[in-house]
Amino acid sequence: MNGVRVVDMVTASVSVRFLEGRPGYFAGKGYEVTVVSSPGEELRKAQREGVRTVAVEMAREISPLRDLVSFWGLVRVMRRLRPAITNVATPKAGLLGGVAAWLCGVPCRYYTLLGLRCETTMGLKREVLIAAERIACACAHRVICVSESMRQKAIELGLVEASRTVVLASGSYNGTEPERFAPTTEALRRGGQMREKLGIPANAPVVGFVGRLTKDKGINELVKAYCELRKEMAELRLLLVGEMEEGDPLTARTRWLLENEPGIVRTGFVEDPADYYHLLDVFAFPTYREGFGNVALEANAAGKPVVAAGATGVVDAVVDGVTGLLVPVGDARALAGALKKVIEDPGMAAALGSAGRERVVRQFWRERVWEALEQQYAGMLEEKGLFAKAAQGSEWRAGLALRMKRAMDVMVAALTLLVLWPVMLAVGVAICVCGGAPVLFRQRRPGLGGRPFTLLKFRTMREARDAEGRPLPDGARLMALGKMLRALSLDELPQLWNVLRGDMSLVGPRPLLMEYLERYSAEEMQRHEVKPGITGWAQVNGRNATSWQERFALDAWYVENWSLALDARILVRTLWTVLVGGGVAHGSHVTMPEFLGSGRNKS
Secondary structure, three states: OOOOEEEEEOOOHHHHHHHOOHHHHHHHOOOEEEEEEOOOHHHHHHHHHOOEEEEOOOOOOOOHHHHHHHHHHHHHHHHHHOOOEEEEEOHHHHHHHHHHHHHOOOOEEEEEEOOOHHHHOOHHHHHHHHHHHHHHHHOOOEEEEOOHHHHHHHHHOOOOOHHHEEOOOOOOOOOEOHHHHOOOHHHHHHHHHHHHHOOOOOOOOEEEEEOOEOOOOOHHHHHHHHHHHHOOOOOOEEEEEOOEOOOOOOOHHHHHHHHHOOOEEEOOOOOOOHHHHHHOOEEEEOOOOOOOOHHHHHHHHOOOOEEEEOOOOHHHHOOEOOOEEEEOOOOHHHHHHHHHHHHHOHHHHHHHHHHHHHHHHHHOEHHHHHHHHHHHHHHHHHHOOOHHHHOOOHHHHHHHHHHHHHHHHHHHHHHHHHHHHHHHHHHHHHHHHHHOOOOEEEEEEEOHHHOEEEEEEEOOEOOOEOOOOOEOOHHHHEOHHHHHHHHOOHHHOOHHHHHHHOOOEEEOOOOOOHHHHHHOOOOHHHHHHOOOEEEOOOHHHOHHHOOHHHHHHHHHHHHHHOOHHHHHHHHHHHHHHHHHOOOOOEOOEOOOOOOOOOOOOOO
8 A cells, every 4th residue: 555645643642552553554554654643752652663753732621722723733734744544533633633634635534433521521511522523523434433332322422424433343442462461470470579569468359440540430439339348358459550630530538548548559650551450350440431441351351350330332342241240330339249249259250351351362452453444444545546546656557457347347247237137037036936025135244344235136045944933944945946046146146236336346255244254364354355246266266165264265365366357267267167057055055154263164
């Protein structure tokens, strides 16, 4: 992606740490990345990733005069850099940076919605925050929500239309690093040393929290729950890793306890909290609202159980009864009860922590989020026709080839529909006679960048269920007519309409099921870097007779070696494969068996 300029923007320098690794990843992919924030140490550190940085002073709170100066500074940055893509995050940068990008005509604009401050505000301030979020969302072509529950909340509040929202991979802003928090022997040793340094007795159970010590984080309730538990557990300690903030103050009672209660241990701000998780018996997360709640993932990655409030964003980070326990928001008594339950049951604590770590390792590694974001960028660049404009040399030629591919798709699909409409009509009538309505089978499938679309096929199976209402196996439901349609690939003909719509191409990896997205490895996700196709390299090299591993390897080879000449070769071979009629079934299955994930499918 040589020549594609990307601007990542956050308000405060300290928030740049949430981007850690991502600018370098995109720079390594050939993007020209610039990180913009208020001046500070974290912004300077971003230069180590080989990217440009620009400091523009931005106030976190509402400050009309300072905001006007900041806005003009951001407009100047946009006019000087002329980025193809902007990705703004945090409320102030989202508003000022989003409007500046819109005003300067940036062709691909993203707003990453990290959280909704308006959820816990009232009166005029709430209305102002909602209005600001609506403007920020309106200025973006696409709004990236860091969790599904926050996406639903944003839609419910009328901040953005559902069609312009997306959640990357399984959610979170920047993923996490499971190996950094892993409970290795060395990490546990360092945790023991930290416990001794903080003066926590070796046999004392520890409840911990990492983050800002504010009202919205539920610290008032956490301290109250701790005081209740301390009546029964004299050795119990509460470890708080973070600083208080004046913008969202705690009650006077809570502040007094933080200063005077001997069982409460405060560390203040720490650069890297990883070792502190290994001091804990349970991680408490009683927040009122979150975008996602990455600290819950970090605790799980360290093998620790989590007790959390069931707030927006948190319900995506913690699976109740599996990786932790969820309690009502603002309920100190329920929080105390859940913490007590986990502390007094080591078996439960170990099971929750183990399941949590396995989930983080499987779903939330950073590269998975970055790859999903890269696919988003590639998809929008293609939508805007910017591949050729944003690149030079071979990249320009690649952009021209993509437009030629699209022209070929439209021309061939339209001509084929004109020629074969009598055949399609006959197939439709035959399905009605043999199996009744409906004629078409519709299903949501992932397209370019994993974005869903509705795939069309002629129906080949009849509705048939067992006594308990479950669908019978494919072999029992496949109609004789359907078997013939599949053998001749006539069931795929309605997808020519998907090609005309731009959902698919004539040639590309076959679109599989939406639920497979979470099961792919990084290499297998490559298949979504191009549009799915009616036929593909895997289809002319075995169709369903290949294993999942072979099929994905063929898809990856196609993505890396794509050309117009290769597409023409695949189309010719497809005609021969259809005439021969082989490879439709897979072993004893009438279709491919379910893909369970890398390493779990053996055939």
